Amino acid sequence: MPGESSHHESAALIELPEGATHVWYAHPRALSHEDELDLLYTVLSPAEQARYWRFFAPKVRQEFCAAHAMLRLVLSRYLPVLPSEWQFTYAENGRPYISWPLDTGLHFNLTHTAGLVACVISHEPLIGIDVENIEREIGHEAIAERIFSRKELEEFDATAKSVKGHFFFTIWTLKEAFTKALGLGLSMPVQELSFHVEPGEVCFNHSGAIPLPPEWQFDLHDIGHHRLAVAQSGRELNVTYNELSWSKYRAVKQRYLLLTAPFAEGTQDR
Numbered sequence: 001m002p003g004e005s006s007h008h009e010s011a012a013l014i015e016l017p018e019g020a021t022h023v024w025y026a027h028p029r030a031l032s033h034e035d036e037l038d039l040l041y042t043v044l045s046p047a048e049q050a051r052y053w054r055f056f057a058p059k060v061r062q063e064f065c066a067a068h069a070m071l072r073l074v075l076s077r078y079l080p081v082l083p084s085e086w087q088f089t090y091a092e093n094g095r096p097y098i099s100w101p102l103d104t105g106l107h108f109n110l111t112h113t114a115g116l117v118a119c120v121i122s123h124e125p126l127i128g129i130d131v132e133n134i135e136r137e138i139g140h141e142a143i144a145e146r147i148f149s150r151k152e153l154e155e156f157d158a159t160a161k162s163v164k165g166h167f168f169f170t171i172w173t174l175k176e177a178f179t180k181a182l183g184l185g186l187s188m189p190v191q192e193l194s195f196h197v198e199p200g201e202v203c204f205n206h207s208g209a210i211p212l213p214p215e216w217q218f219d220l221h222d223i224g225h226h227r228l229a230v231a232q233s234g235r236e237l238n239v240t241y242n243e244l245s246w247s248k249y250r251a252v253k254q255r256y257l258l259l260t261a262p263f264a265e266g267t268q269d270r
């Protein structure tokens with residue numbers, strides 16, 4: 001558990017040691033009670049609440065709320081700031097940054113998809129995360145043609161049908177995490193990036209046409225049917241994965257806890 005020795009309700013602040021990277025994830029569909037969602041909604045900013053209501057599908061709304069509330073709850077584990085008080089600003093390509101408090105030394109990236117929300121916290125500004133459900137059928141071949149490098153396509157074509165989805169989403173999440181680390185999103189020519197995964201190792205090459213920081217590290221993690229990738233600039237990447245459980249907030253009477261010392265969780269250390 002990052003910086004915590006035991007599970008207790010009024011959890012102490014967590015330390016993020018230099019060189020450590022913490023991933024937090026949660027299952028939005030485990031929010032079974034209306035009051036749990038209501039409670040999470042209360043920590044969102046007015047702008048986030050307005051975005052929430054713009055989603056038509058209740059499930060998508062729930063995921064959005066879970067993701068943004070989780071981010072606020074998680075950040076408040078590292079600094080004595082109320083979850084509702086964090087302020088964010090957006091760079092040109094839509095990447096959010098912490099704008100208040102100033103100079104926290106914390107950097108994050110957020111991802112959400114059907115059934116899973118996750119965020120990554122690091123001292124390294126160039127940090128990205130992506131999660132996808134590998135059972136999702138989205139016409140892998142046609143998309144691979146557009147986003148995979150020549151080498152990745154060759155490997156994809158040679159991959160057995162039974163594991164093609166896993167391979168496809170491995171490359172997809174690595175590319176997404178990488179472009180998100182740079183804050184570029186879809187403006188990045190992703191065919192010029194090439195990944196090859198060996199057990200315990202992610203090999204990365206790029207065409208050289210794009211000026212990039214020289215050293216990159218990647219990590220892959222499976223959570224049920226979801227594939228999660230983290231990309232970070234630098235020489236080392238030491239990721240700890242932590243699951244956030246909503247059940248801590250079931251009763252509305254726990255509002256006080258939510259607004260002060262949000263949660264203590266189970267973890268999976270690597």
Ligand SMILES: CC(C)(COP(=O)(O)OP(=O)(O)OC[C@H]1O[C@@H](n2cnc3c(N)ncnc32)[C@H](O)[C@@H]1OP(=O)(O)O)[C@@H](O)C(=O)NCCC(=O)NCCS
Pocket residue numbers: 064067093094095096109110111112113129130131147172175176179180181182183184185186190
């Ligand atoms: C916006 C984008 C950065 C990620 O989109 P996504 O994969 O649908 O969404 P994720 O859930 O992983 O991430 C969304 C979150 O990333 C953050 N984000 C938004 N723009 C970002 C950017 N330019 N860089 C980094 N993070 C960004 C936000 O927190 C956002 O959450 P919000 O929309 O609830 O505010 C962009 O890459 C995109 O639109 N991708 C579409 C997917 C695609 O075609 N990928 C090709 C495979 S490589």
